[in-house]
Amino acid sequence: MTSAISIHDLHVSYYGNEAVKGVSLSVEAGKLVGIIGPNGAGKSTFLKAMLNLIPKDKGEIKVLGRPIKEVRKKIAYVPQRNDIDWDFPITVLDTVLIGTYPHLKVFQRPKKKEKEWAIQCLERVGMQEFSKRQIGELSGGQQQRVFLARALAQKADLFFLDEPFVGVDASSEETIVNILKEICNQNKTVIVVHHDLSKANDYFDELILLNKELISYGTVKEVFQPGVIEKAYKGQFAFMKEIGVTI
Template sequence: MSGEISVNNLNVSYADKEVIKNVSFSFQTGKLIGIIGPNGAGKSTMIKAALGLISKKSGTITFEGKSLEAVRKKIAYVPQRSNIDWDFPIIVQDTVLLGTYPKLGVFHRPAKKEKLWAKECLEKVGMADFAKRQIGELSGGQQQRVFLARALAQEAEYFFLDEPFVGIDVSSEKVIIDILKELKAAGKTIFVVHHDLGKVEAYFDDLILLNGELVGAGPVREVFCNEKIQQAYQTSHIQLTGLGVGV
């Protein structure tokens, strides 16, 4: 259906163990959507399976009525920092330049136009002064900014970020969330795997609450409640009022 991103009947198994079971949801485009749940809930697995980065047992994802393959060049994926080889011999500006490759095609290399655009994306995340640094020399927050700049360089319509705020400084987190909100205001759709329950209401429009199976999906005000959170985290000790947020 036009105007929606839909995941239907997603199932993922590892060594005959179900990790994601019968997950289905739909969201309007132009939203900032959080994905939360306890450790081991399958949040990262769900994103990677939906995007075809790992194998799945069943399930489909559609983007405004189009298949994954039809829109793949319009998708930007930012993996967890722990999944990136920070010793790889590449400097910051070349990392961001990689974001321009999907639109160039196989036999074309970035020209002056692409290099200027990559520089502009670096400036947007406040990392232009680090353009010549090797990525492994950066702090966690700086690394995350660089990979967001690479995503911006893709000029994508759909963004998927896996735990972008883990292990980074407060100023980097503010830079990143401000840019994500700007992208949303420009009509982009952003999915973010997130762990800090205290910032859910401030950051997101909609929410996916997961623990192997879908516990809730919809507007934050409907999903982010004590009953659903306690069901997902399988504990009565989490009280949202204690986090300084509503119930």
């Protein structure tokens, strides 16, 4: 069976410093995978390199057995909230409609069919009543739901989300997690950069533990071992135990 994502010996530098060193792994389709690690571990850099949003120094990345440029339409990406211009004058519905563009012909505009599909995606995330609002008028949780709706509108096979729960209320977080699990039940693959270890066991099937290098990759149970976590978090490990993170 072809892996959803296959990475071999990936090296990435960021502002002249090596941020990702020699990562190799393979992710099966239908998995909800969290990328975890301490601050500065290269999690977002790793995600962006997988998507070819930043250049790699060396290494091979294949998605669905092919170079990423050949399967770009099958990939949906939800960036960090601070990477988005929330003052841009665009409505919620138009934001979601952008997700339909990869399936349109050059210079073709979304029509009734695409608009109906965008509304369905907004309904799925509970945001249909906000369709005419400007995106910047929404709360953090509402904004993240809209961008998930945009990803759903793309009808992708792989979903990449970078810190989707930062600044998000508990209700929105629960909604997003449930939808991500539904996506995986359709044999689609979801990769999420995540920082809250206390929820990793409830959210993910597998974890990629990074600290510039790949520390561990496997099921949550396999990765959530004291010796493994300590290797990545080092001095932060004792603090994590003090604040109640169960390993």
